[in-house]
Amino acid sequence: MAADPTATFLEHDQEFHERELASFLPDKFWDMHTHLWAKEAYNAPLPPGFPADATYEDYITLMQPIFPGRQLGGWFLPKPTVHAPEQTLTVSEWTADSVRGKPNCKGAFLIKPQDDPEWVRENVKRLGLSGLKCYHVHAIKKPTLNAEIPEYLPEEIMRVANEEGWYVTLHMVKDRALADPGNQHWIRHYCESFPDMKLILAHSSRGFQPAHNWEGLPKIADLPNVYFDSSANCSPVAHEAILKICGHEHFMVGTDFGAASHTHGHHAPVGDSFYFIYEKSPVWDTLTNPDDKPVLIVLEHLRSIKWAAWSQGLSDTQIEDIFWNNAARLMGAA
Ligand SMILES: [Zn+2]
Secondary structure, three states: OOOOHHHOOOHHHHHHHHHHHOOOOOOEEEEEEEEEEOHHHOOOOOOOOOOOOEOHHHHHHHHOOOOOOOEEEEEEEEOOOOOOHHHHHHHHHHHHHHHOOOOOEEEEEEOOOOOOHHHHHHHHHHHOOOEEEOOHHHOOOOOHHHOOHHHOOOHHHHHHHHHHOOEEEEOOOOOOHHHOHHHHHHHHHHHHHOOOOEEEEHHHHHOOOHHHHHHHHHHOOOOOOEEEEOOOOOOHHHHHHHHHHHOHHHEEOOOOOOOOOOOEEEEEEEOOEEEEEEOOOOOHHHOOOOOOOOOEHHHHHHHHHHHHHHHOOOOHHHHHHHHHHHHHHHHOOO
């Protein structure tokens, strides 16, 4: 099936885009957290119009309504799956084949904790990839949502990442994310032990509850090799905490392209946690304007970036930095 952006990006998404985003989005966007997937290794539900095998070309096509006429680059992560956890090599090869030779594109290798570090090194080099993606679903001990970082990102693989100067995207888990002392300990330990590795904390350091960012960021703000991608996080305050405590130079916008970006809904902090609401969640009939509809999460996400940038007083140049220049500098744009 060919990618069809009109199947997910609907009329009310277009209206929201024109009102909230069209004049805000810069000319160039380096997506610091985007995905590709292959059907052999991924059978989770996809949004309408999304192909079962997603290539770089599909990404470009499906992003057009959101970034019309913009120059796009990106850090492409193989989509992890709980359904076929043994297929990490397949989807890493798929991602490598898809982005090879494309301008301003880098790809990651999806690891499992039991992978032999030298096997990882060989394959990343063979495939022309630039770093690693890990995911808690591959941790051996259950439940994986409570896993400590080395249970899904082992130290011996990080040693190779350091020797090779790789980028490593980490979506940390545990209830309190960066406010958790275990997560703080391992981030510091890895960044100090492996200074040539660049650690990218996904989803604005998974601060879907921004209180965890305000509490945890001061504990890691001095680390020069820790970076942040904003992807999928719709809480402006989570981004504001990073901009305020760590500075805009370490912050980069990402979409989490896939079901996480192209589902209609929202997520929001409550108490010490957060919740997701989707189109079928029984809340939309309680809106103050009953005619309003949920927009794509990626649109809510980009509006949260706008609000964070404005509230922190970022200049136009600094906004261009978080959409392109920071990533291009870190990863080496063409
Ligand atoms: Zn992701």
